Amino acid sequence: MARKAKRKIETVDLTGSDNERSASQQEKTPKRVADNQTRRTAALHDYSPHTYSQQHSEAERNTWLAEENDEDIDEIFQSLLDSANGSENLILYGTLDTKIVGVRYYEGYATPGEHIMVRREPENPYDSNAIRIVNVRGEQIGHIPRTVASKLAQYIDNRWLAIEGMLSGYIATFDCPLKLRLYGPSAIEQREEMIGRMERDKLPLEAIKQTKREEQKRLTEEQKKATAAKRRMPSSSQPEFSSSSQPGTQTVPDMADLIESSERFSPRDAGQAVEKFGNGEEYLAAMPQAETPDRISTKMLPYQKQALAWLLNQENPVLPPVGSTESTQLWKRSAKATNIFTNIATNFSIKGQEPGLASGGILADDMGLGKTLEMISLIVADLEKAPQGGGEMGATLIISPLSVMSNWSDQIARHVKKNQPLRVYRYHGAGRKPMKPAEFAEYDVVITTYQTLASDYLPKSTGQATPKSRPTGLYSVEWRRIILDEGHIIRNPSSKGAAAVTAVMAESRWVLTGTPIINSLRDLYSLLRFVGITGGLERLEIFNSVLVRPLKGGDSAGAVLLQAIMTTFCLRRRKEMSFVDLRLPELSEYVHRIKFLGVEREKYDALQAEAKGQLQTFKDQSGAKANQAYNHLLETLLRMRQVCNHWQLCGERVSKLMQMLESQKTIDLTPENRKALQDMLQVSIDSHEDCPVCLEALHVPVITHCAHVFGKDCITRVIETQHKCPMCRAKLEDEACLVEPANDIGDAERDDGSNIDLNASSSKLEALVSILQASKKQKGNKTIIFSQWTKFLDIVQARLDRDGFKYTRIDGTMTAPKRDAALHALESDTSCIIMLASLAVCSVGLNLIAANQVILSDSWWAPAIEDQAVDRVHRLGQKKKTTVFRLVMEDSIEERTLEIQKTKRELMMVAFREKSNKRTGGKSARLGDIQKLLE
Known part of the structure; x- marks a missing residue:
């Protein structure tokens, strides 16, 4: 009997009650929480070390992690790389039209255009080259033909290619048309080798050949643009000075003169183009408003009441009704059969069930718009809906960085009526008691930190996560909702921090962040996975x-x-949107260019020549020698940047240690060597290097006794499985061979025994003081001076003392009480007109509206941190016009940094493009930037 052209068979639910939901989507029950937890657990299992090439069962994956000596370290490291980058940076080589055979055993609902997953089956007893095709829920559809599998198996096993596919036609009796896309390396030398290999195997190469033609054309255009970019703008002349420059010996400039000699700078114009990827301003302005909850004492602004209405709606999503052509969370009801739902992103369909929907979302309003108040109003509004204050509703768990933990309790006390307060508990610190669910239920809000949550997730006694509910602690509770403050912290989906928050049992899940995308679109993936997106995008x-x-x-x-x-x-709403109507004063940003003096230029040029030589050495070397050359290059680039601030900053900090490592693989962790390793680690921190395992910005950076820098989560994972450094194979017995920074912020220690003459000046210091002197003429001005280097802040501080300025200071070397005292001084002392601020400690979680002027002393190629720092001053509550000066040395690494920042803003905020070729541990992508810096 002939089969129908399109077979419609109900999908078997392998995840239990994953997709069952109440018809109204309004009920808040433990069942719904359990369903969400099932979905999250499945997502965590999916993000395994063999995500792309060697998918195994859960038991096999656990065995893989336990067998420490059965797999070569290269395999461990490469699989972690595959897991981290998801192969998103490979390029398309060609498209192969084939089919799936054996589909008569498939009981799923297959849809043309449906995205599928490719899985190797080396253990298949009938064909060791077998390649299985499964749907987004892991259900087997069938296999690709033997002849095709015999060619492709080696490419998957050796990780030469990444293979993606989709169904290209209807499923029939014995087979189903399939289109496979073949992605390979983008590096030129690897690419040519791959092309030759694929030509021998007669695999399609039409896409890569077209890419090569386009690249040649683009290269010609870029060379023309690079020539035009070298034109310089005129700059103000800078006074000569001596190392004993005395205050009061120069004419104090007017602010108008300084602005006239600076270039107007609008770094965020490119960011506005992101709005085309979200709701437009007209739509956002017309969003409905909710009533301010009775227990909220603060007068909420209209756009904040719109946010409250949106938050309440997001916590109670409803599937499209019968006959509707609309979609809910990308799920659409079939026009032909009311019990069939199709995901419009992946074309995955299910029949006879309701798809799981996420309760929550991402609140990504600009910094300073009041995300904290909006979430507090959500908590209160939800409690007011329940009888007698809503105690049975369950508590809200708020996860925040330690530095802003107290802000939540302060803001709750500020915005909620005194006679109807929320019951708030801070669950933090080594002395916290093991609380039971009934004890947590006595509170409306529980506030903790990412570190505390991770500690509960991976107890020191076992060092292993226990996903099942526990009798005490944060994982013993089914929370009403979980809120991640500064949620971009979990942007690395393979980190333990991301796993820890995803494993929490909660009915609704929220992410608060002003920067949902910092480096790449994968940042957004991690947030969406946490929120609970379904249909395959998890x-x-x-x-x-x-x-x-x-x-x-x-x-x-x-x-x-x-x-x-x-x-x-x-x-996401921006401060500049007319309907937001913050009435914020004008923000003016300027690039203030400064000329080097002769002696400074000589030192800079010598370092630049050295860096160019090291870059060439790195290109010519491989293995351990290449790593050493790269470390030397980073050190020299750092010194080039530091000489732009002050010629005394750029002493060689790690050369002796590097020479020692050239003769031996590891060093003993004596106090002296530990300090030298911390200096080397500081180079990577200051240079904003990536972790070579996950290829993201260093997260809890550490350095091994073989002098390689990693994010702590990543290297401890490698130590647990192999006890070898993935970069040089040196033995790593346990975490005792890791050295951490001098403090948790990553700022260099202020008293390091260096012989810096605090009375010596520099071109940039003189320019900075000129701005301060001009600003002092205008009563009421207060200035934040940001720098990445505490040593430079020391020099500036000494100059302020000599010139009689009253100031305060905040950096990562200070205790929390001292930081609070510094903030209080800036806010309440009218004679304190300057704050010296470490960029690392001030970029997140602080309110600095007491100031109205910002001086950025130095820059690097990741602009998001600088933007966040500026937004701490120009935000809701600011009453004065805000001026930002970026101090840039003419014809230097700093000028070219501005061009790189512009490119990154465009990539992240407009096209969301990724860094190219992260396969080599992030260095290839970084080398492109380094080459531009040294042009």
Whole structure:
């Protein structure tokens, strides 16, 4: 009997009651919480070390992690790389049309255009080259033909290619048409080798050949642009000075003169283009408003009441009604059968069940718009709906960085009526008691930190996560909701921090962040996975296939999907939007260019020549020698940046240690060597290097006794499995071979025994003091001076003492009480007109509206941190016009940094493009930037 052209068979639910929900979507029951937890657990299992090439069962993965000596260290390291980057930075080589055979055993509902996953089956007893095709829920559809599998198996096993696919036609009796996309390395030398290999195996190469033609054309255009970019703008002349420069010996300039000699700078114009990926301003302005909850004492602004209405709606999503053509969280009801739902992103369909929907989302309003108040109003509004104050509703768990933990309790006390307060408990510190669910239920809000949550997730007694509910602690409770403050902290989906928050049992899940995308679109993936997106996008390889790659390739379908995701899960309003009507005073940003003096230029030019030589050495070397050359290059680049601030900062800090490591693999962790390693670690921190395992910005940075820098989560994972350094194979017995920074912020210690003459000046210091002197003429001005280097702050501080300025200071070397005292002085002491501030400690979680002027003493190529620092001053509550000066040395690494920052803003905020070729531990992407800096 002939089969129908399109087979409609109900999907078998392998995850239990994953998708069962009440018809009204309004009930808040333990069942719904359990369903959400099932979905999150499945997502965590999916993000395994063999995500892309060697998918195994859960038991096999656990065995893999336990067998420390059965797999070579290269395999461990490479699999971690695959897991981290999801192969999103590979490029398309060709498309292979084939089919799936053996589909008669599949009981799922297959849809043309449905994205699928490719899985190797080396253990298959009938064919060791077998390649299985499964749907986004892991259910087997069938296999690809033996002849095709015999070619592709080696490419998967050796990680030469990443393979993605989709169903290209209807499923029939014995087979189903399939289109496979073959992605390979983008590095030129690897690419040519791959092309030769694929030509021998007669695999399609039409896409890579077209790419090569386009690259040649683009290269010609870029060379023309680079020539034009070398033109310089005129700068103000700088006075000569001596090392004993005395205050009061120069004419004090007017602020108007300084502004006239500076270049107007609008770094965030590119960021406004991101709005095309979300709801437009007209739509946002027309959003409905909710009533301010009775227990809220603060008068909420209209846009904040709009946010409250959106938050309440997001916690209670409803599937499209019968006959509707609309979608809910990318799920659409079939027009032909009311019991069939299709995900418009992945084309995955289910029949006879309701798809799981996420309760929550991403609140990504600009910093300073009142995200904290909006979330407090949500908590209160929800409690007011329940009988007798809502005690049975369950508590809200707030996760925040330690530095802003107290802000939540302060803001709750400030915004909630005194006679109807929320019951708030701070669960933090080594002395916290093991609380039971009934004890947590006595509170409306429980506040803790990411570190505390991670500690509960991985107890020191076992060092292993226990996903099941526990009798005490944060994982013993089914929370009403979980809120992640500064939620971009979990942007690395393979980190223990991301795993810890995802494993929490909560009915609703919220992310608060002003920067949902910092480096790449993968940042957004991690947040969406935490919130609970379904339909296949919770799997990284599917996310890459349907969203990242199309966007990177300029496919309009990717932009449409991104817009659908952003409008569904994310609310983002900017301060500049007319309906927000913050009435913030004007923000003016300037680049103030400064000329080197002769002696400074000589020192800078010598360092630049040295850096160019080291860059060439790195390109010519491989293995351990290449790593040593790269470390030397980083050190020299850092010294080039420091000489731009002050010629005394750029002493060689780690050369002796590098020479020692050239003769031996590891060093003993004596106090002297530990300090030298901390200095080397500081180079990577100051240079904003990536972790070579996860390829993201260093998270809890540490350095090994073989002098390689990693994020702590990543290297401890490698130590647990192999006890070898993934960079040089040196033995790493346990975490005792790791050295941490001098403090938790990453600021260099102020008293390090260096012989710096605090009375010596520099061109940039003189320019900075000129701005301060001009600013002092205007009564009421207060200035924040940001720098990445505490040593430079020391020099500035000494100059302020000599010139009679009253100031305060805040940096990562200070205790929390001292930081609080510094903030209080800036806010309440009218004679304290300056704050010296470490960029690291001030970029997150502080309110600095007491100041109205910002001086950025130094820059690096990741602009988000600088933007956040400025937004601590120019935010809700600011009453004065705000002026920002970026101090830039003419014809230096700093000028070229501005160009790189501009590019990164455009990539992140407009096209959401990724760094290219992260495969080599992030260095290839970084080398492109380094080459631009040294041009």
